[in-house]
Amino acid sequence: MKNVLILAAGNISNKLSFIKAYYASPALIPINTKPLILYHLEFYNNFDCKIYLVVNQRDVQYIEESVNLREFEYEILGVPDSHGVNESLEYALSRVAGGEETIVNLVTTIPTEFPKSKTVYLETEPTFNNDWSGIKSLENELVFLFKGDEEKHMSNAFIGIFNIDTEILRQIIGKVENQSDLLEVIKLWYSSFPEEFRYELTEWIDAGHELNYYQSKLKLISSRSFNAVMVNESGVLIKSSSNFKKLKDESNFITAIPSDLSIFFPRIIEGFTYDSANKRGSYAMEFYGYPSLAELQLYWDLKDEVWDRVFADLKKVVSQFRKERYSIGLGAFNDFYTGKIEQRVSEFYQSLKPDLQYLITNDLIINGTNCLGYGKLKDKLFKLKTHQNE
DSSP: OEEEEEOOOOGGGGTTOOOBBBBOGGGEEETTEHHHHHHHHHHHHHHEEEEEEEEEGHHHHHHHHHHHOOOOOOEEEEESOOSHHHHHHHHHHHTOOOOOOEEEETTTTEEESSOOTTTEEEEOOOEOOOOEEEEEEEEEEEEEEEOOOOSEEEEEEEEEEEEEEEHHHHHTTTTTOOTTTTTHHHHHHHHHHHGGOOOOOOOOOOOOHHHHHHHHHHHHHOOOTTEEEHHHHHHHHEEEESHHHHHHHHHHHHHTTTTGGGGSSSEEEEEEETTTTTEEEEEEEEESSSSSSSHHHHBBOOOHHHHHHHHHHHHHHHHHHHHHHOOOOOHHHIIIIIIIHHHHHHHHHHHHHHHHHHHSSEEEEETTEEOOHHHHHHHHHHHOOOOOOO
16 A cells, blocks of 8 residues: 655745645645645545645644544654644654655646656746756756755756655665755655656646646636536636536526626627537637635635625625616526425435435524524525515
């Protein structure tokens, strides 16, 4: 069995200064309302490997309390005091037993393929930047370029993922002098055991640099089971679905919005089209790249004054909508509110494991407060909606 060390010790303020976060651990950097560590656990739990999450000791309790990681198989290792990523790696390696191979993955890089034996991964396209480390091939030799070097050179960025023989890693980790750059480990590996070393090029989904963060968010936009969503290089969101009737209704709805309300919706760039061969519909629309309210609420540490402004703006939006007096009728109204909710809850219920379906069927105790279950609440809520519309 292989060991996977996900290195997440450090401080987020040293990574993404523009995120005003509640937390310090880079494991909790949000990507589309999901913390980074969930992407790693979801990926590596599909393979036969032992997963270790390496974080600062002071962050262990907060991570365990803030993120639901119970469905995954992993072990968390708290580093007492680390002066750099290589020191954290050495500490973790001393506490991991077994495993002929060790996969090392910086938490700020989301994996896209399972790392092969004796392989280090570099970004596919060469870049001209000194904000990250890189490797370039020169006359059949590899040249290692470290972040912060005074001179800039074109190279393939080292993305922070490699798979190495565990015994080799144990031999070289204690010889590393620069504790702050993981490329030091790769350089020692290459110089000491060249026959055990190779590299491959791959896509880099990087959440650790401001330059790449928002591009990575675009690559990881979530899609529901029946549709697919992508954002192209021009910032246009393209949505396609096998449920083409629903998609056509969405496109028609946005197109029909009154002009004074259209500012609150993304613009339709290309209207609905139907691919009869694949039985899928699609349309293209403007993409809003800034954080959603859900992300701000879950992960950002915002002052009360900011939230006052948010709700004041929301009140203005609702007031603007109330000026429109067009009636869609009671049937359409109930279908929009009750029908849609029933459908979404049913889909969620079916996706749950049997031992978790009580979340929908039973009453719950949340933070010591007894709360009615959905089955009891829905009749009261739906009746209230109907009466309000009448």
